[in-house]
Amino acid sequence: MKxxxxxxxxxxxxxxxxxxxxxxxxxxxxxxxxxxxxxxxxVCRSPFRQDRSPSFSIYQDGRRWKDFATGxxxxxxxxxxxxxxTGKGEALQHFLELAGVPCQPSRPLPPPARKxxxxxxxxxxxxxxxxxxxxxALQNGTEADRRLVAETRRISPEAVSLALALRTLTFxxxxxxxxxxxxxxxxxxxxxxxxxxxxxxxxxTLGRRKAHTLRGSRKSWPLxxxxxxxxxxxxxxxxxEGGPDYLAALHFATALERWxxxxxxxxxxxxxxxxxxxxxxxxxxxxxxxxxxxxxxGGGVKSARQWARQLHAAxxxxxxxxxxxxxxxxxTPVKDLNDCTSxxxxxxxxxxxxxxxxxxxxxxxxxx
Numbered sequence: 001m002k003x004x005x006x007x008x009x010x011x012x013x014x015x016x017x018x019x020x021x022x023x024x025x026x027x028x029x030x031x032x033x034x035x036x037x038x039x040x041x042x043v044c045r046s047p048f049r050q051d052r053s054p055s056f057s058i059y060q061d062g063r064r065w066k067d068f069a070t071g072x073x074x075x076x077x078x079x080x081x082x083x084x085x086t087g088k089g090e091a092l093q094h095f096l097e098l099a100g101v102p103c104q105p106s107r108p109l110p111p112p113a114r115k116x117x118x119x120x121x122x123x124x125x126x127x128x129x130x131x132x133x134x135x136x137a138l139q140n141g142t143e144a145d146r147r148l149v150a151e152t153r154r155i156s157p158e159a160v161s162l163a164l165a166l167r168t169l170t171f172x173x174x175x176x177x178x179x180x181x182x183x184x185x186x187x188x189x190x191x192x193x194x195x196x197x198x199x200x201x202x203x204x205t206l207g208r209r210k211a212h213t214l215r216g217s218r219k220s221w222p223l224x225x226x227x228x229x230x231x232x233x234x235x236x237x238x239x240x241e242g243g244p245d246y247l248a249a250l251h252f253a254t255a256l257e258r259w260x261x262x263x264x265x266x267x268x269x270x271x272x273x274x275x276x277x278x279x280x281x282x283x284x285x286x287x288x289x290x291x292x293x294x295x296x297x298g299g300g301v302k303s304a305r306q307w308a309r310q311l312h313a314a315x316x317x318x319x320x321x322x323x324x325x326x327x328x329x330x331x332t333p334v335k336d337l338n339d340c341t342s343x344x345x346x347x348x349x350x351x352x353x354x355x356x357x358x359x360x361x362x363x364x365x366x367x368x
């Protein structure tokens with residue numbers, strides 16, 4: 001902390017320039033100065049509570065933080081307030097002390113009100129078969145399970161962690177196979193895919209299929225929309241088609257550090273035109289970008305336009321992102337968002353980085 005003291009005092013009359021101090025003393029350094037357990041990272045475990053799966057993020061180059069599980073977020077001063085369970089005024093004074101700014105004597109820094117739990121060893125999960133119904137129990141899976149999803153879907157581990165934190169990803173035994181399952185925390189829909197990447201075998205009237213929809217699912221309900229019950233502050237939604245594109249949307253949100261967007265997914269264009277009316281109410285008045293599949297028969301774009309009409313009627317501002325012209329390195333056209341996670345040619349990668357996500361809504365405070 002001596003470096004901060006010298007720097008702050010050298011700043012002369014401007015040493016109470018709080019924005020400048022926030023630029024210099026950021027959350028990872030404050031985390032360590034407060035003696036909190038764990039390691040600050042882009043996606044990490046919360047230092048404030050027991051957190052079995054990483055659901056905490058530090059972003060904007062260390063200037064802001066967000067707890068996906070609780071909805072709490074803020075800047076470095078809010079971080080101190082949360083860590084020490086103090087008001088904003090006391091947290092500001094502690095921040096100035098950590099920054100080396102001379103100020104009025106204050107009470108000694110209190111010990112943490114919540115004792116951070118010691119690091120926990122990963123507990124082996126019991127491989128019990130789930131009933132073939134939508135209400136699957138939320139399980140984080142093993143580290144190997146999570147790594148396998150990231151590798152096979154060509155997405156970042158941070159995207160997998162974010163899906164777990166949002167309660168839209170779980171692991172279960174379905175139809176006798178170890179699976180990753182995209183689900184809804186309110187039990188509206190669930191779709192399983194085998195961890196080994198193989199299709200489900202024929203069963204009764206069901207043929208071979210890459211994804212198995214669990215009994216009782218309502219495909220008119222956009223996967224992820226239930227997050228808005230818990231964290232209503234999202235003003236921009238990314239509406240995609242299908243489970244793999246949902247994970248891809250999380251991948252790009254984390255890679256581009258766009259914590260103001262929330263991906264949601266219609267699990268297949270066969271859903272038709274109807275979006276559940278209750279989901280439309282949750283989505284009402286927000287900005288929505290739709291990412292349809294670039295199908296040869298035009299069915300993906302047709303469904304997207306039908307969804308767009310309903311969203312317009314619900315007061316949403318809607319646009320449709322089409323993948324026309326984007327190519328992979330092997331010369332094949334990009335058909336969906338999942339194709340964009342790897343193997344793009346240089347021109348397509350540059351275009352994707354520039355245009356994939358809507359511009360940030362500068363008038364709305366980011367929800368995480």
